[in-house]
Amino acid sequence: MLDRKFILQNPDLVRDNCQKRGVPCDIDQIVSLESQRMEQLQLAQELNRQANEVSKSIKSASNDERPAIIERGRELRQQKDTAQSKCDELDAAINEIQKQIPNLTHPDVPEGGEDDANELSFGKTAKPQFDFKALDHLELGEKHDLFDFEGGARVAGAGFYFLRNAAVRLDLALQQFAVSFLSDKGFTPVSTPDLALTDVLQGTGFNPRGPETQIYSIENTELNLVATAEITLGGMMSGQTVMDTELPLKLCGLSHCFRTEAGAAGRASKGLYRVHQFTKVEMFAFTLPEQSDAIHEEMRGLECEIFDALEVPYRVIDTASGDLGGPAYRKYDLEAWMPGRGEAGEWGEVTSTSNCTDYQSRRLNVRYKTAGEKGTNFVHTLNGTAIATGRAMIAVLENHQRADGSIAVPKVLQPWMGCEVIE
Numbered sequence: 001m002l003d004r005k006f007i008l009q010n011p012d013l014v015r016d017n018c019q020k021r022g023v024p025c026d027i028d029q030i031v032s033l034e035s036q037r038m039e040q041l042q043l044a045q046e047l048n049r050q051a052n053e054v055s056k057s058i059k060s061a062s063n064d065e066r067p068a069i070i071e072r073g074r075e076l077r078q079q080k081d082t083a084q085s086k087c088d089e090l091d092a093a094i095n096e097i098q099k100q101i102p103n104l105t106h107p108d109v110p111e112g113g114e115d116d117a118n119e120l121s122f123g124k125t126a127k128p129q130f131d132f133k134a135l136d137h138l139e140l141g142e143k144h145d146l147f148d149f150e151g152g153a154r155v156a157g158a159g160f161y162f163l164r165n166a167a168v169r170l171d172l173a174l175q176q177f178a179v180s181f182l183s184d185k186g187f188t189p190v191s192t193p194d195l196a197l198t199d200v201l202q203g204t205g206f207n208p209r210g211p212e213t214q215i216y217s218i219e220n221t222e223l224n225l226v227a228t229a230e231i232t233l234g235g236m237m238s239g240q241t242v243m244d245t246e247l248p249l250k251l252c253g254l255s256h257c258f259r260t261e262a263g264a265a266g267r268a269s270k271g272l273y274r275v276h277q278f279t280k281v282e283m284f285a286f287t288l289p290e291q292s293d294a295i296h297e298e299m300r301g302l303e304c305e306i307f308d309a310l311e312v313p314y315r316v317i318d319t320a321s322g323d324l325g326g327p328a329y330r331k332y333d334l335e336a337w338m339p340g341r342g343e344a345g346e347w348g349e350v351t352s353t354s355n356c357t358d359y360q361s362r363r364l365n366v367r368y369k370t371a372g373e374k375g376t377n378f379v380h381t382l383n384g385t386a387i388a389t390g391r392a393m394i395a396v397l398e399n400h401q402r403a404d405g406s407i408a409v410p411k412v413l414q415p416w417m418g419c420e421v422i423e
Contacts (some may be wrong), residue, residue, distance in 0.1 A: 136340025229253030353384030
């Protein structure tokens with residue numbers, strides 16, 4: 001979340017930022033509640049001071065005076081407790097509004113919604129020019145017996161599936177490639193829990209409750225299925241303080257991901273593109289504030305390297321302000337070309353990377369300390385998808401299909417696939 005002091009000192013800036021991002025936030029209410037909170041805090045402090053003075057006077061009071069003095073002290077402490085209780089209630093109310101306020105926005109982020117994103121770059125691989133009608137991944141899957149959506153629906157409902165035969169090897173190959181690639185780039189590989197506490201989800205900016213939530217919650221517990229390893233990787237350092245010399249701390253998390261996909265529908269969401277469970281390799285970094293912009297560019301570059309290696313055409317976009325998630329200061333999306341999507345092929349998001357500055361670390365209370373200096377400061381956090389296997393599989397299958405229906409396996413995946421062609 002944003003620093004409360006910053007919000008109170010810059011209400012117009014924060015209000016304008018909320019407007020640019022299309023987020024309704026009552027900044028005036030925060031200012032009003034904070035004024036009331038300070039009044040109650042000052043009252044509690046004054047009543048506490050008076051109670052202490054009364055308590056000190058008991059020693060010198062006569063036996064006749066003491067009962068009245070003790071009673072006066074009791075009344076003052078009751079009044080102090082009442083004022084402190086009101087102060088705490090106001091603080092909680094402010095905190096709830098504060099949670100709804102999104103992060104600040106990088107000055108280079110384009111204003112607007114989904115259609116206003118800036119196209120930044122394209123990958124090394126050109127769109128395939130097929131001399132045959134391209135099949136989508138579901139048609140390719142049927143040809144090679146790769147997926148079983150009907151069986152998945154019988155087991156867990158719509159949006160679940162079984163991978164079969166070469167699809168299983170391809171899913172594992174994508175994971176192995178991404179983990180190996182990032183390990184060579186200095187990221188520490190981590191296999192994370194598939195469950196996280198509600199406080200951790202909220203700390204990373206995810207809302208586990210409400211009709212539009214993307215989170216599956218475990219009834220009668222504080223546990224939730226994670227939508228991304230961003231949640232668990234951020235949470236593993238909650239409440240911790242590290243030395244500045246330990247940063248940046250770069251992690252590569254492997255996890256299953258579970259999403260309700262509330263409100264998702266339509267042809268563009270069919271098949272593996274929008275499902276309730278998938279596997280993902282996630283980049284995450286804790287950095288010094290002055291490092292985060294550079295690490296963000298590094299993550300974007302690594303995502304590009306991965307999809308260049310997979311020989312998949314893609315473009316990178318700078319996400320517009322109205323399409324940013326609450327924690328993101330800036331977000332890049334990498335969209336792969338999917339020849340079977342739509343009527344003649346369309347771009348489809350396969351990765352994203354976000355710089356969340358100190359928005360998550362302030363909630364999670366992750367700090368750093370500099371030797372020889374007093375106090376601590378909040379770290380910056382960043383996240384980025386290396387591989388979300390379902391969508392990456394769509395891009396690989398559809399772009400590497402051949403006229404005879406076979407599918408060429410990208411060279412970087414062949415060591416794990418054990419073949420050059422799916423046929």
